[in-house]
Amino acid sequence: MRMKNWLDKRCDLTPNRIALIGAGEQLTFGELRLRARQTAGRLAALGAGKSDRVALLCRNGLHVPELVHAIHYLGAVLVPLNTRLTPRELEYQLQDAACVCLIYDEAYRAQVEAIQEQLPQLRCVRTDELQSVGSSGVPLQAEIETEDLHTIMYTSGTTGNPKGVLLSYDNHWSSAVGSVLNLGFTEHDRWLAAVPLFHISGLSILMRSVIYGMTVVIHERFDPAAANRAIQEQGVTIVSVVSNMLARMLDELNGKRYPDTFRCMLLGGGPAPRPLLEACRDQGIPVFQTYGMTETSSQIVTLPPEFSLTKLGSAGKPLFLSELRVMKDGTAAPPYIEGEIEVRGANVTRGYLNRPDATAKAIRDGWLATGDIGYVDEEGFLYVLDRRNDLIISGGENVYPAEIEAVLLSHPAVAEAGVIGMEDDTWGQVPVAFITLRGGVVQPKEEEVLAFCRERLARYKVPSRVYVVEALPRNASNKLLRRELSKLIPTGEE
Amino acid sequence: MRMKNWLDKRCDLTPNRIALIGAGEQLTFGELRLRARQTAGRLAALGAGKSDRVALLCRNGLHVPELVHAIHYLGAVLVPLNTRLTPRELEYQLQDAACVCLIYDEAYRAQVEAIQEQLPQLRCVRTDELQSVGSSGVPLQAEIETEDLHTIMYTSGTTGNPKGVLLSYDNHWSSAVGSVLNLGFTEHDRWLAAVPLFHISGLSILMRSVIYGMTVVIHERFDPAAANRAIQEQGVTIVSVVSNMLARMLDELNGKRYPDTFRCMLLGGGPAPRPLLEACRDQGIPVFQTYGMTETSSQIVTLPPEFSLTKLGSAGKPLFLSELRVMKDGTAAPPYIEGEIEVRGANVTRGYLNRPDATAKAIRDGWLATGDIGYVDEEGFLYVLDRRNDLIISGGENVYPAEIEAVLLSHPAVAEAGVIGMEDDTWGQVPVAFITLRGGVVQPKEEEVLAFCRERLARYKVPSRVYVVEALPRNASNKLLRRELSKLIPTGEE
Numbered sequence: 001m002r003m004k005n006w007l008d009k010r011c012d013l014t015p016n017r018i019a020l021i022g023a024g025e026q027l028t029f030g031e032l033r034l035r036a037r038q039t040a041g042r043l044a045a046l047g048a049g050k051s052d053r054v055a056l057l058c059r060n061g062l063h064v065p066e067l068v069h070a071i072h073y074l075g076a077v078l079v080p081l082n083t084r085l086t087p088r089e090l091e092y093q094l095q096d097a098a099c100v101c102l103i104y105d106e107a108y109r110a111q112v113e114a115i116q117e118q119l120p121q122l123r124c125v126r127t128d129e130l131q132s133v134g135s136s137g138v139p140l141q142a143e144i145e146t147e148d149l150h151t152i153m154y155t156s157g158t159t160g161n162p163k164g165v166l167l168s169y170d171n172h173w174s175s176a177v178g179s180v181l182n183l184g185f186t187e188h189d190r191w192l193a194a195v196p197l198f199h200i201s202g203l204s205i206l207m208r209s210v211i212y213g214m215t216v217v218i219h220e221r222f223d224p225a226a227a228n229r230a231i232q233e234q235g236v237t238i239v240s241v242v243s244n245m246l247a248r249m250l251d252e253l254n255g256k257r258y259p260d261t262f263r264c265m266l267l268g269g270g271p272a273p274r275p276l277l278e279a280c281r282d283q284g285i286p287v288f289q290t291y292g293m294t295e296t297s298s299q300i301v302t303l304p305p306e307f308s309l310t311k312l313g314s315a316g317k318p319l320f321l322s323e324l325r326v327m328k329d330g331t332a333a334p335p336y337i338e339g340e341i342e343v344r345g346a347n348v349t350r351g352y353l354n355r356p357d358a359t360a361k362a363i364r365d366g367w368l369a370t371g372d373i374g375y376v377d378e379e380g381f382l383y384v385l386d387r388r389n390d391l392i393i394s395g396g397e398n399v400y401p402a403e404i405e406a407v408l409l410s411h412p413a414v415a416e417a418g419v420i421g422m423e424d425d426t427w428g429q430v431p432v433a434f435i436t437l438r439g440g441v442v443q444p445k446e447e448e449v450l451a452f453c454r455e456r457l458a459r460y461k462v463p464s465r466v467y468v469v470e471a472l473p474r475n476a477s478n479k480l481l482r483r484e485l486s487k488l489i490p491t492g493e494e
Numbered sequence: 495m496r497m498k499n500w501l502d503k504r505c506d507l508t509p510n511r512i513a514l515i516g517a518g519e520q521l522t523f524g525e526l527r528l529r530a531r532q533t534a535g536r537l538a539a540l541g542a543g544k545s546d547r548v549a550l551l552c553r554n555g556l557h558v559p560e561l562v563h564a565i566h567y568l569g570a571v572l573v574p575l576n577t578r579l580t581p582r583e584l585e586y587q588l589q590d591a592a593c594v595c596l597i598y599d600e601a602y603r604a605q606v607e608a609i610q611e612q613l614p615q616l617r618c619v620r621t622d623e624l625q626s627v628g629s630s631g632v633p634l635q636a637e638i639e640t641e642d643l644h645t646i647m648y649t650s651g652t653t654g655n656p657k658g659v660l661l662s663y664d665n666h667w668s669s670a671v672g673s674v675l676n677l678g679f680t681e682h683d684r685w686l687a688a689v690p691l692f693h694i695s696g697l698s699i700l701m702r703s704v705i706y707g708m709t710v711v712i713h714e715r716f717d718p719a720a721a722n723r724a725i726q727e728q729g730v731t732i733v734s735v736v737s738n739m740l741a742r743m744l745d746e747l748n749g750k751r752y753p754d755t756f757r758c759m760l761l762g763g764g765p766a767p768r769p770l771l772e773a774c775r776d777q778g779i780p781v782f783q784t785y786g787m788t789e790t791s792s793q794i795v796t797l798p799p800e801f802s803l804t805k806l807g808s809a810g811k812p813l814f815l816s817e818l819r820v821m822k823d824g825t826a827a828p829p830y831i832e833g834e835i836e837v838r839g840a841n842v843t844r845g846y847l848n849r850p851d852a853t854a855k856a857i858r859d860g861w862l863a864t865g866d867i868g869y870v871d872e873e874g875f876l877y878v879l880d881r882r883n884d885l886i887i888s889g890g891e892n893v894y895p896a897e898i899e900a901v902l903l904s905h906p907a908v909a910e911a912g913v914i915g916m917e918d919d920t921w922g923q924v925p926v927a928f929i930t931l932r933g934g935v936v937q938p939k940e941e942e943v944l945a946f947c948r949e950r951l952a953r954y955k956v957p958s959r960v961y962v963v964e965a966l967p968r969n970a971s972n973k974l975l976r977r978e979l980s981k982l983i984p985t986g987e988e
Contacts, residue, residue, distance in 0.1 A: 001840065004817070012874055013676065013798050013811050177671055181706060182507065186678040187799050211814070212675060213798075304507050304707075305681050317507050320705070323498065346495065380506055 001146045003169075006210045007033050007069045008142065014213045017187070021217045021234070022062040029213070032065065039070035041135030046101050046123055050075035050141070053097045053152060056198065057081045057090070057104035057112065060220045063127055064197045065206050067103060073140040078151045079164075080198035083107075084476045087114035089162075094122060096354060097152050097164055103127060146170040152353055153200060155294045164353035165294045174346035175204060175297035176211040178319030182302050183238070183264055183288070185212050192230050192239040194219040196476045201240050201268060204298035222478065224252040231262050242269030244416070244478045247276055250283070257284060264288050268299070269479050271384050271402040273409040277312050291315035291384050295368055297347040300324075301382050314381040315374075321346045325367070326376055335378045338385060342367045373400070390482050392421030392429050397460050399431055401482060404463060407456045408433060411449060413441040418472045419463060420485045433463035434485050436471060443468070495640045497663075500704045501527050501563045502636065508707045511681070515711045515728070516556040523707070526559065533564035535629030540595050540617055544569035544635070547591045547646060550692065551575045551584070551598035551606065554714045557621055558691045559700050561597060567634040572645045573658075574692035577601075578970050581608035583656075588613060590848060591646050591658055597621060640664040646847055647694060649788045658847030659788045668840035669698060669791035670705040672813030676796050677732070677758055677782070679706050686724050686733040688713040690970045695734050695762060698792035716972065718746040725756050736763030738910065738972045741770055744777070751778060758782050762793070763973050765878050765896040767903040771806050785809035785878050789862055791841040794818075795876050808875040809868075815840045819861070820870055829872045832879060836861045867894070884976050886915030886923050891954045893925055895976060898957060901950045902927060905943060907935045912966045913957060914979045927957035928979050930965060937962070 003009070007029070010019075015030035027035070048054050054071045056078065058064050071078045079097045081090055090111060094102060101123040104112050112124050125133070146169045154162040191208065193216055195201040209216045217230055227249055230236040241249070246267055265280070268290045280287045290302040301324055303316030318324040322345030326333045333339040344366045351359030362369055373391065374384040385400045392399040401419035408417035416436040421429035437443060446466050453462045473484035497503070501523070504513075509524035521529070542548050548565045550572070552558050565572045573591045575584055584605060588596060595617040598606050606618050619627070640663045648656040685702065687710050689695040703710045711724050721743055724730040735743070740761060759774070762784045774781045784796040795818060797810030812818040816839030820827045827833040838860045845853030856863055867885065868878040879894045886893040895913035902911035910930040915923035931937060940960050947956045967978035 003815070009814055013814070014800060017800065180674060180679070184678070184680040184706075185674070186680060212678075306508060306511065320503055320507070321497070 001170075002143050003146060005073065005140075005142055005144060007036060007073075010210050010213055014187075017213050018215045019209060020062050020065060021190075021215060023220065025062055027062060029210070032069065035066045036069035037073060037140060038135060039066050039130070040073035040140055041138065042130055042133040043070055043076070043101070043103075044074055044138035045133050045136040046125060048074055048076050048100055049138070051149075052076045052100045053079050055079040055081055055094055055097070055099040055102040057083060057102060057108050058127065058198070059083060059105050059107060060193065060197050060202070060218050061105075062218060064218075065209070065216075067127075068203070068206060069210070072144070072150065074138070075141040075144075075148070077149050080151070080153055080203060082154070082196070082198055082476055085111075087111050087118075091115055091118050092161060093154050093164070094119060096154075096161075101125065103130060144169050146173060151203065153198075153203070153294050163355055163358055165349050166351055166353055167294075167297055167349055171297045171347050171349060172204070172207045173211065174321050175299065176208045178321045178345070178347060179204075179208060179299055179302070180212060181320045182304055183266075184305075185214065187213065188235075188261075189238060190215045190217055190234070190236045192217045192219065192227060192236045194222040194227050194245070195240050195242075195478075199477050200292070200294045200298045201477060205240060224248040228253055231258050232256075235261065237261055238264040238266060240266045240268065242478045243267065243272045243276055244474065244480075246272075246280070246287070247415075250276070250279060250285070253283070255283075262286070264305075266290055266299075266302075268292060269477060271386065271406075272313070273406040274313055275406070275410040281309060281312065289313070289315045291341075291372075291382060293370065295349045295362075295370075296322075296343060296345070297349070300343050300345065300347060303381075307381070311381050313383060314377070315384050316382060317380060318343065318345070318382075319347075322348070324376070324382060326374060326382075327369070333375070335380075336375050338373055338375045341370045341372045341374045341382070341384070343370060344368065390420070392419075392431050394421070394424070394429050394431065394460050395427040399429075399461050401431065404431055404433065404453070404457065404461055407453055408435055408449070408466075410456075411444070411452050413437050413444050414449075416472050418480050418482055418485050420482050422464070422486070424464070427460075430464040431461065432485075432489075433466040434469050434472060434488055435466060436469060495664075496637050497640060499567065499634075499636055499638060501530060501567075504704050504707055508681075511707050512709045513703060514556050514559060515684075515709060517714065519556055521556060523704070526563065529560045530563035531567060531634060532629060533560050533624070534567035534634055535632065536624055536627040537564055537570070537595070537597075538568055538632035539627050539630040540619060542568055542570050542594055543632070545643075546570045546594045547573050549573040549575055549588055549591070549593040549596040551577060551596060551602050552621065552692070553577060553599050553601060554687065554691050554696070554712050556712060558712075559703070559710075561621075562697070562700060563704070566638070566644065568632070569635040569638075569642070571643050574645070574647055574697060576648070576690070576692055576970055579605075581605045581612075585609055585612050586655060587648050587658070588616060590648075590655075595619065597624060638663050640667060645697065647692075647697070647788050657849055657852055659843050660845055660847055661788075661791055661843055665791045665841050665843060666698070666701045667705065668815050669793065670702045672815045672839070672841060673698075673702060673793055673796070674706060675814045676798055677760075678799075679708065681707065682729075682755075683732060684709045684711055684728070684730045686711045686713065686721060686730045688716040688721050688739070689734050689736075689972075693971050694786070694788045694792045695971060699734060718742040722747055725752050726750075729755065731755055732758040732760060734760045734762065736972045737761065737766045737770055738968065738974070740766075740774070740781070741909075744770070744773060744779070747777070749777070756780070758799075760784055760793075760796075762786060763971060765880065765900075766807070767900040768807055769900070769904045775803060775806065783807070783809045785835075785866075785876060787864065789843045789856075789864075790816075790837060790839075791843075794837050794839065794841060797875075801875070805875050807877060808871070809878050810876060811874060812837065812839070812876075813841075816842070818870070818876060820868060820876075821863070827869070830869050832867055832869045835864045835866045835868045835876070835878070837864060838862065884914070886913075886925050888915070888918070888923050888925065888954050889921040893923075893955050895925065898925055898927065898947070898951065898955055901947055902929055902943070902960075904950075905938070905946050907931050907938050908943075910966050912974050912976055912979050914976050916958070916980070918958070921954075924958040925955065926979075926983075927960045928963050928966060928982055929960060930963060 151167040292299040326339040328339030424430040645661040786793040820833040822833035918924040
């Protein structure tokens, strides 16, 4: 289907509405369009044209949506890069996506210099230099074809090279429409993006902004006090978070209440610890759990507003344009039986760039096999248990790290927890735990924590060891990186 | 595209939300589904199946959405009939659409008896009889194909036989999505349907209800006091009206204010008199003018919230999925130049049933020629002047009845006004006016009203006669039927 360019259409409708609020600056949709069109002319002068891939290596800021829309005015394809990657990892993605240019922030100059040694042909331009590039008079794309490619976004993957997820205009559109039919929207809404804009959680907020006509408040990095201030003083009504961010906001909030205008804490990024959800409930924080991934253009399953208390711990129901099933031994599992989560819908990717085999393996008849484990209750609400690749099998029993982590987090002294499986001669695997402690508490002995677990978990689920560490490894979205945990085991104990 | 049945999907998401409130009764989405599925089984027992056309001749009530969803559970096509039509007019539509059965309310028994004399093969069942029909065990359609036909709705047309407008699931879906991206939605919204459900203005509210998960309050007939009470006491936040309804609500309101929760008076059905818009503005009533028709599945152009005051009198901008142009002499007219309004978009019909010629004439390259006259200002806001078929050409000058009516309505004694063109030997046509008077005022002389017009209108626009009448002819949507006005001329004066 052909549609008018989204930013142009939005400016036809509400040019004077605030589109973006950043550090000391705000832009209306009309101003954003003006800047995006100027930037498009500069990117064209660098050689970017229709269907070309343009990579961004940028911190969060107002310049990101400007660049995103500029890229789409050219009919080019956006390739957002994770700023925490090593030069070698970035080179892989730039080559795999055959990017024609890389726009980067000054902060990443060292990485880009290393990249340029390996990829001397790649045109690399700093965002501050881009301002002085003369604009080419190339005509901008007034219309889009919804089937066209909009974004290539790499998923970290647990093994092997990352895969470039292909996202079309229609994928983003369907995601935004599915979300508004669940969460609603009014012109007074303001969505805080303190998650990275190079991840789908952040990019999807920018898409909703232009489609709904919604103000987005962009934070350069997540800071719990700043996030709380945005809610309390700047009229933010919706925030995207993962559990770790939410826990830190709750701590910082220190018993204070959010104003009644705050209506949605959208909690993604994996299973959430029940004590955290209960603490939010007790403090009147409207948490909406959600389940999604790059391949689904963000949310695909979200808890509807009226179930946020009665279905605590559930990720909810598939959005209006999406479907869900739990597969076990090749058939759809009945309620309460665990299996692999499969999803389908207009927001689901058509596949991976240059990976016909991986695509064919992951997507069959439109159903994407997520690799995640969960079950649905008798009313069809999804409960996500874990990522399949993290599953620990001990003495023939399935052990889900998230379940053990939730118990550890309910201990009053524990701030964060991560669990992995370690090889064991007797049981095949045994769970091993890593925790960080809250400040100002008496440090518990390992045996004390183990005793706490034994009271709450079947024997085979109790960790064989609990290591107290300074910090847990997390990615840029603050998701726990379980596969990095084994590196934290003290030397000599591996 | 395939989608899950909308009512099933809605019940997956929010089964316990209130779907419908009628006289002394309310239904959740779950209850509505249960009833719709039972009704589907009964319709199937009457012989209705996939792709069959099922006609409804019903007053407004909770049984209408029940029947609408039942028809779609069968994959059948809805043919809503206007209850004000004569048996002969109804017969035409039933035959043209090849309806397999007609479900009607007791109130229309006489019309249906007359129809059955002419169409003895047609299966006609009263809604109260339907309850006792045994259900057939036919499997219901769990999925829809969005390209499939959903509704055939006849447009009154100004000449000749009415035409059956073909509306697909995608047309209704795109209309609902376009509307929510302009007006927004929260789960606290309640939309009052006091317009007929057999017209697109009413039916589209039922579609939004199931797509958004929104409560609809259904009034059997429009009553200004009841409509005001629904806003003041029953939490209604949005009302669909035409100007005549709005004027009566404003009169009845008698200076009182609506609560702040009331957020949208959606005003369609043709150009609105400026004095009415100004009175609403002065009383803080949030009026959103809109422009649409059966062929566009309701709204296609609506004023965005922030322009309701600054663009008073404009119908607004085309919704997110729609486009607009004003054509004059075969090309798009510049701002402020009047021409025929053409529209395009995913909510626009693919054409008319059994009328390839009329379809080809009305729709070219996706653009629907509406027959309506208007212009856009320099910012692209649409101002609808009149329906082209009502255009009066007098002495070579174009005269738009709505402009003259607006002047008449600004006279303190005038309650309603309608203007038509009458043949004239000298000028070709001359405008003639019909007015009703407000209660409790001194009845003005015709000469006095004409003098009032002469002060405000160019000479060629001043009516040659002004007739004071008891009531103006209106259709079930309260739209003025100008072509009926000439019948009001006293005998001997024609």
